[in-house]
Amino acid sequence: MAVIKEAGAFSFSWSDAVGLSCWRNRIGLRGIDVRSSFLKPAKAKKVFSIASLTTSRAAISGENILQMEATVGKNIVWHKSSVEKFDREELLKQKGCVIWVTGLSGSGKSTLACALSRGLHSRGKLTYILDGDNVRHGLNSDLSFKAEDRAENIRRIGEVAKLFADAGIICIASLISPYRKDRDACRALMPEGDFIEVFLDVPLELCEARDPKGLYKLARSGKIKGFTGISAPYEPPVNCEIVLQQKVGDCVSPCVMAETVISYLEEKGYLQA
Numbered sequence: 624m625a626v627i628k629e630a631g632a633f634s635f636s637w638s639d640a641v642g643l644s645c646w647r648n649r650i651g652l653r654g655i656d657v658r659s660s661f662l663k664p665a666k667a668k669k670v671f672s673i674a675s676l677t678t679s680r681a682a683i684s685g686e687n688i689l690q691m692e693a694t695v696g697k698n699i700v701w702h703k704s705s706v707e708k709f710d711r712e713e714l715l716k717q718k719g720c721v722i723w724v725t726g727l728s729g730s731g732k733s734t735l736a737c738a739l740s741r742g743l744h745s746r747g748k749l750t751y752i753l754d755g756d757n758v759r760h761g762l763n764s765d766l767s768f769k770a771e772d773r774a775e776n777i778r779r780i781g782e783v784a785k786l787f788a789d790a791g792i793i794c795i796a797s798l799i800s801p802y803r804k805d806r807d808a809c810r811a812l813m814p815e816g817d818f819i820e821v822f823l824d825v826p827l828e829l830c831e832a833r834d835p836k837g838l839y840k841l842a843r844s845g846k847i848k849g850f851t852g853i854s855a856p857y858e859p860p861v862n863c864e865i866v867l868q869q870k871v872g873d874c875v876s877p878c879v880m881a882e883t884v885i886s887y888l889e890e891k892g893y894l895q896a
Contacts, residue, residue, distance in 0.1 A: 714791070715749055719790060720813075722796070724798075739885070742878070742882065752794075806820065822867070830852065
């Protein structure tokens with residue numbers, strides 16, 4: 624859009640002029656100048672400088688932000704629905720839960736998640752996969768791989784997984800999630816029994832030998848900093864529900880591992896309402 628004039632209280636563009644001319648012709652006012660009758664001066668646009676934005680940002684920092692959060696917290700009330708999780712589970716003939724698959728890069732988390740989803744789907748059960756990489760394409764695309772951003776990445780996925788479970792869906796979250804405190808925080812979001820932690824216990828040497836994305840090679844060469852297992856730690860679960868172990872020369876197929884998880888779900892009553 625080309626602007627004809629913008630000075631203080633007046634702003635007019637070519638699109639305005641063309642639209643006005645066509646409208647005037649349609650209603651039979653050709654030859655009559657209607658601009659003075661139908662156009663009102665626009666208010667002057669306020670210009671914000673970098674300095675003013677910086678000042679505004681400073682004005683809502685520190686204690687002011689805490690006060691704002693406190694005010695917002697007081698004004699938020701949970702609205703109870705007439706359709707509860709139990710009702711949705713009755714409809715779906717299953718119990719909503721979160722299966723949290725954790726392990727090193729290359730341990731087979733995404734492959735297991737897909738095999739598990741397929742196995743449950745074939746049994747008429749509704750699932751959804753929250754894959755660590757996939758979620759970073761959208762919801763978490765603004766996050767880096769710094770420690771604080773990785774924690775926020777896991778927190779967000781935990782909150783989304785909680786919603787899926789509440790909807791009565793079997794949510795499969797597959798991501799490295801290297802720190803116990805972050806995984807435990809996600810567990811704490813859920814009602815007792817809704818969080819099933821699955822640890823893919825695969826040795827680093829095997830994961831590095833697979834290296835499906837070439838990330839270990841980049842990490843070893845120093846091109847990736849803070850890579851889990853190489854330059855950043857992985858804290859294995861202590862009290863997880865399921866451990867799926869693989870060793871060099873003794874690798875169980877993804878379908879067999881998926882059946883192990885499905886057997887657990889059947890035994891605990893997750894596959895029936």
